[in-house]
Amino acid sequence: MKDLVETASEVRVNDFVLKIANVNGTGSASANGLLMKAIFRMGVPVVGKNLFPSNIQGLPTWYEIRLTKDAYMARSGTAEFMVAMNAETYKQDLAEVSPGGFLLYDSTWPRPDLHARQDVTAIGVPLARMCNEVFENARTRVLMKNMAYVGAVAGLTGLDVEVIKELVTEMFGTKEHLITANMKAINLGLDYVREHFPDPLPLKVERMDATAGHIMIDGNTAAALGCVYAGATFGAWYPITPSTSLMDGFKSFCEKFRVDKDTGEKNFCIIQGEDELASVGMAIGAGWNGARSFTPTSGPGISLMSEFIGFAYYGEVPVVLFDVQRAGPSTGLPTRTQQCDLTLAAYASHGDTKHILVFPANPKECFEMAIQSFDLAERFQTPVFFMTDLDIGMNDWMVPELDWDDSYQPDRGKVLSKDELEAIEKFYRYEDRDGDGITYRSLPGVHPKGAYFTRGSGHNWKGGYTEDSDEYKEVVDRLVRKWKSAADAVPGPIIRRCDGPARRAIISVGGCDGAVIEAMDQLSAQGVNLNYLRVRGFPFNAEVEAFIAAHDEVFVVEQNRDAQLRTLLVNETDAPKDKLVPVLDYAGMAANPKFIVEGISAYLDALGDAA
Amino acid sequence: MTSMPKPFIDKHLPKNELGLTVRNYEGSMSTLCAGCGHDSVTAALVQAFWELNLAPESAAKVSGIGCSSKTTAYFMGQSHGINCVHGRMPSVATGANAVNGDLHYIGISGDGDSLSIGFGQFAHAIRRNLNMLYIIENNGVYGLTKGQFSASADIGSKSKKGVANEQTPIDPCVQALTLGAGFVARAFSGDKSQLVPLVKAALMHKGFAMIDVISPCVTFNDHAGSTKSYAHTYKYYHPLVHTDFVAHAEEITGEYAEDGAMRVTLHDGGELRLRKTDSDYDPRDKAQAIETLMMNDGGGEIRTGLLYLNEDMPDMHAANHLPKTPLNQLPYEALNPGKAALASLQKRYR
Numbered sequence: 001m002k003d004l005v006e007t008a009s010e011v012r013v014n015d016f017v018l019k020i021a022n023v024n025g026t027g028s029a030s031a032n033g034l035l036m037k038a039i040f041r042m043g044v045p046v047v048g049k050n051l052f053p054s055n056i057q058g059l060p061t062w063y064e065i066r067l068t069k070d071a072y073m074a075r076s077g078t079a080e081f082m083v084a085m086n087a088e089t090y091k092q093d094l095a096e097v098s099p100g101g102f103l104l105y106d107s108t109w110p111r112p113d114l115h116a117r118q119d120v121t122a123i124g125v126p127l128a129r130m131c132n133e134v135f136e137n138a139r140t141r142v143l144m145k146n147m148a149y150v151g152a153v154a155g156l157t158g159l160d161v162e163v164i165k166e167l168v169t170e171m172f173g174t175k176e177h178l179i180t181a182n183m184k185a186i187n188l189g190l191d192y193v194r195e196h197f198p199d200p201l202p203l204k205v206e207r208m209d210a211t212a213g214h215i216m217i218d219g220n221t222a223a224a225l226g227c228v229y230a231g232a233t234f235g236a237w238y239p240i241t242p243s244t245s246l247m248d249g250f251k252s253f254c255e256k257f258r259v260d261k262d263t264g265e266k267n268f269c270i271i272q273g274e275d276e277l278a279s280v281g282m283a284i285g286a287g288w289n290g291a292r293s294f295t296p297t298s299g300p301g302i303s304l305m306s307e308f309i310g311f312a313y314y315g316e317v318p319v320v321l322f323d324v325q326r327a328g329p330s331t332g333l334p335t336r337t338q339q340c341d342l343t344l345a346a347y348a349s350h351g352d353t354k355h356i357l358v359f360p361a362n363p364k365e366c367f368e369m370a371i372q373s374f375d376l377a378e379r380f381q382t383p384v385f386f387m388t389d390l391d392i393g394m395n396d397w398m399v400p401e402l403d404w405d406d407s408y409q410p411d412r413g414k415v416l417s418k419d420e421l422e423a424i425e426k427f428y429r430y431e432d433r434d435g436d437g438i439t440y441r442s443l444p445g446v447h448p449k450g451a452y453f454t455r456g457s458g459h460n461w462k463g464g465y466t467e468d469s470d471e472y473k474e475v476v477d478r479l480v481r482k483w484k485s486a487a488d489a490v491p492g493p494i495i496r497r498c499d500g501p502a503r504r505a506i507i508s509v510g511g512c513d514g515a516v517i518e519a520m521d522q523l524s525a526q527g528v529n530l531n532y533l534r535v536r537g538f539p540f541n542a543e544v545e546a547f548i549a550a551h552d553e554v555f556v557v558e559q560n561r562d563a564q565l566r567t568l569l570v571n572e573t574d575a576p577k578d579k580l581v582p583v584l585d586y587a588g589m590a591a592n593p594k595f596i597v598e599g600i601s602a603y604l605d606a607l608g609d610a611a
Numbered sequence: 612m613t614s615m616p617k618p619f620i621d622k623h624l625p626k627n628e629l630g631l632t633v634r635n636y637e638g639s640m641s642t643l644c645a646g647c648g649h650d651s652v653t654a655a656l657v658q659a660f661w662e663l664n665l666a667p668e669s670a671a672k673v674s675g676i677g678c679s680s681k682t683t684a685y686f687m688g689q690s691h692g693i694n695c696v697h698g699r700m701p702s703v704a705t706g707a708n709a710v711n712g713d714l715h716y717i718g719i720s721g722d723g724d725s726l727s728i729g730f731g732q733f734a735h736a737i738r739r740n741l742n743m744l745y746i747i748e749n750n751g752v753y754g755l756t757k758g759q760f761s762a763s764a765d766i767g768s769k770s771k772k773g774v775a776n777e778q779t780p781i782d783p784c785v786q787a788l789t790l791g792a793g794f795v796a797r798a799f800s801g802d803k804s805q806l807v808p809l810v811k812a813a814l815m816h817k818g819f820a821m822i823d824v825i826s827p828c829v830t831f832n833d834h835a836g837s838t839k840s841y842a843h844t845y846k847y848y849h850p851l852v853h854t855d856f857v858a859h860a861e862e863i864t865g866e867y868a869e870d871g872a873m874r875v876t877l878h879d880g881g882e883l884r885l886r887k888t889d890s891d892y893d894p895r896d897k898a899q900a901i902e903t904l905m906m907n908d909g910g911g912e913i914r915t916g917l918l919y920l921n922e923d924m925p926d927m928h929a930a931n932h933l934p935k936t937p938l939n940q941l942p943y944e945a946l947n948p949g950k951a952a953l954a955s956l957q958k959r960y961r
Contacts, residue, residue: 021631041961068952112747205795215960215961216960216961217957217960225953225956226944227948228947228948229948229953231943231946231947233710233938233939233941233946234706234709234710234938235694236702236705236706256956257948260934263934264932265932265934265935265947266931266932266933266934267934267938267941267945268938269709269710269931269933269938270931271705271709271739271931272701273735274731274732274734274735275731277699277702277732278699278701278702278705278731278735279702280702280703281695281699281702281703281705281706281732282702282703282705282706282709283706284695284702284703284706284711285673285693285702285704285705285706285707285709286704286706286707286709286938287706287708288693288703288706288707288938289671289706289710289711289939290710290711290939291709291710291711291938291939293706293710297861307696308699311696312779313697315693326800352641353869395679401954401957402953402957403950403953404949404950404953405950406949406950408947409943410943425712442691443691444668444671444690444691444707444711444714444940445668445669445671445690445691445711445713445714446668447664447668448667448668448689448690450668450691451667451688451689451690451691451692452682452691452692452762453683453691453692453693453694454691454692454693454695455693455694456695456696457694465684575960
């Protein structure tokens with residue numbers, strides 16, 4: 001153990017990254033989740049990122065757990081402690097360890113190559129051998145090897161085994177034999193490192209009190225919960241990574257909350273469509289009929305849905321689309337994250353179409369904005385896009401507990417009741433009675449006076465077919481007025497100002513938030529002071545416009561190649577194009593502050609200027 | 612979809628149980644070509660709905676794109692209609708139906724809309740046993756785009772320019788049978804006496820009820836050499852089963868009445884009486900139905916009537932255990948688990 005301490009550069013308490021390299025399909029996810037949850041239970045803020053292949057079994061997968069005493073929300077991009085469980089990626093994994101870091105490997109077989117770096121300490125634990133000696137069948141041995149490294153990591157870092165035991169007990173409930181077996185495996189790893197490496201590593205986990213009032217939840221689950229609380233009753237979908245777990249979540253919450261125990265009747269309907277075209281068609285049919293309806297999908301699904309989206313826009317049918325973005329174009333990288341559908345969603349479908357978008361940055365906002373999306377869709381009678389991504393949707397994030405106000409009532413928009421229809425002289429579907437661009441609608445079957453024809457073909461304010469230029473223009477002009485008025489109804493931007501004056505600023509969106517905040521701290525330490533606005537809705541409201549006007553230059557930070565948020569800002573505000581400087585990351589990984597710090601620094605260096 | 616209102620004169624017309632005349636079930640004036648088969652289907656729908664004493668607003672009309680899809684504007688102007696995108700009517704109908712099963716869903720489609728661009732959705736609506744009347748107004752041709760063959764054109768059938776179709780036709784009835792539809796019928800727009808009772812029966816059938824109506828296109832497919840012309844259809848038209856719908860049936864005493872008709876009680880009320888015109892045809896025998904239809908491949912006899920009936924299959928609502936109160940009418944309180952439940956649920960994320 002003496003040599004371990006000598007190579008270690010510094011003691012880091014609750015501030016390092018534990019990265020675990022696995023082979024997918026070997027059951028490592030629960031072991032890694034266990035490690036992260038245990039750290040969280042010890043009161044230490046964590047960031048967890050699952051990097052997985054588009055594959056079922058046999059390809060490399062990594063899990064990053066960042067312990068961050070300062071409660072940053074992003075990846076750091078470093079790896080101080082690597083658990084190398086995949087022989088295929090040893091070389092890459094060793095190379096990735098930060099200088100002074102550690103690498104734990106399975107020493108059942110000699111691995112001299114893993115000792116190649118002088119600045120990295122390799123720690124061998126014979127995980128396979130120990131598990132083979134203790135456990136019977138092949139699958140159990142593979143699974144238990146994962147638990148054994150959990151024990152080894154705990155022993156080396158000071159992670160409390162009692163917390164791990166508590167979690168294992170919760171995980172398996174009444175299945176006593178599974179609790180015993182898993183704890184046995186954990187203790188194999190723990191006892192081995194205690195015996196062979198008695199001195200703790202300089203990478204330490206120590207109890208804190210910084211996670212009280214918080215939960216660990218992924219954005220798809222939180223959004224699904226939002227759909228339940230919004231009162232959505234209909235969801236149609238076609239399976240696609242990374243959105244699938246959203247509908248899985250909705251189903252499981254509905255099974256819990258929406259099934260009549262006596263009759264077995266379900267107060268919800270979920271239909272797996274034959275494709276995305278059908279799924280959005282079903283959601284539109286349900287929305288037309290007065291139910292809160294939605295479809296979760298990803299970029300390829302939005303491409304397929306585009307014709308129907310234009311129909312719902314022009315026919316003014318409420319529907320919510322959850323776009324859990326992944327890297328494109330085409331099939332792209334299905335298991336990598338990007339913010340690459342911003343322009344697609346903003347103007348989806350042929351002809352003049354503009355849509356309402358919301359941009360959550362974390363699972364808590366996923367819950368809240370899911371509810372807002374349904375309110376917006378019904379109030380404005382139009383498709384609403386909930387723009388999340390794989391990083392937010394599929395990774396577990398530490399967020400404040402979700403809260404609910406029991407006085408909430410859904411905004412169902414202008415829907416005429418039977419009595420109201422009876423009372424009015426004549427109903428015209430697209431008559432702008434209130435002058436706000438939002439017209440009254442009626443639901444099928446309620447009253448014969450409410451009957452009208454929803455069509456994607458040219459129509460006039462009465463709802464009748466038209467090819468008359470003036471009648472056509474009257475409707476499409478109203479639609480754009482209606483869309484513009486949504487700027488003040490979508491979630492407003494969040495502005496974070498630095499201490500003192502700043503000439504320059506950042507505008508960013510969604511899951512970049514954590515990386516931006518951390519980058520601002522790092523830049524500020526270098527004397528670069530920036531203000532920051534996070535866009536949360538589209539169309540942009542006046543605050544966004546004013547924020548850009550108030551700064552000399554604005555760095556637009558986003559995760560796509562083509563600066564799509566910047567494109568929307570150029571298109572939809574009066575901001576001069578050259579004032580908006582793109583800072584882009586499109587490698588498909590969850591954002592880390594590095595690209596922002598480097599991008600902005602490089603720009604300022606080129607100017608020979610500091611902010 | 613061009614349309615104009617019809618003059619409303621109903622002084623001397625008979626009234627149904629709701630005190631309404633057929634005029635109350637009409638829509639705006641048809642803008643289809645004079646003599647179009649589709650207008651006869653529209654008339655049959657009006658007649659059937661009136662005869663069934665259904666409130667006009669209890670219908671929900673759904674359609675896609677094409678001449679057939681335009682016709683939803685021409686009947687029941689007092690009910691909601693949605694004329695969506697090409698070939699995607701079944702999905703809109705599915706979502707609408709899921710959240711309110713109390714309405715009568717009437718889908719009007721064509722051979723282009725259902726058998727080409729919308730073939731997938733047509734198939735999957737059947738698989739879900741969506742409770743709806745699904746009419747295909749089948750003329751073997753694309754009318755609005757001026758005369759291209761559709762997927763139902765028979766081999767050898769000639770276009771207006773004299774070109775023979777060489778691709779095998781898709782028979783919607785055979786497809787519907789193999790996909791599991793519980794009500795499969797074929798009719799001819801030129802025979803109202805057959806079509807009206809079939810429409811009534813289909814409306815009262817709980818599940819997917821398809822009627823493929825041979826409905827000639829007078830402008831692009833009514834010439835010599837076409838197998839979807841009026842002349843050809845009249846010549847080869849062969850009803851296999853005669854269907855009557857009886858709204859208020861007396862108690863059933865045996866499966867077959869004195870006239871030899873098979874009696875079938877429908878879940879939504881009423882009774883069907885099926886009389887065979889061919890002694891060996893049994894509308895309960897799916898294999899026979901498929902065989903009979905496939906035998907005719909290539910433009911032989913056009914066998915019509917209620918070709919297959921199975922009224923006992925659970926529809927989409929039953930399969931999804933949907934509540935009696937339509938989902939779109941559930942109060943928000945019944946849907947929102949509330950603050951305490953949210954707090955309790957989140958323990959699992961600690």
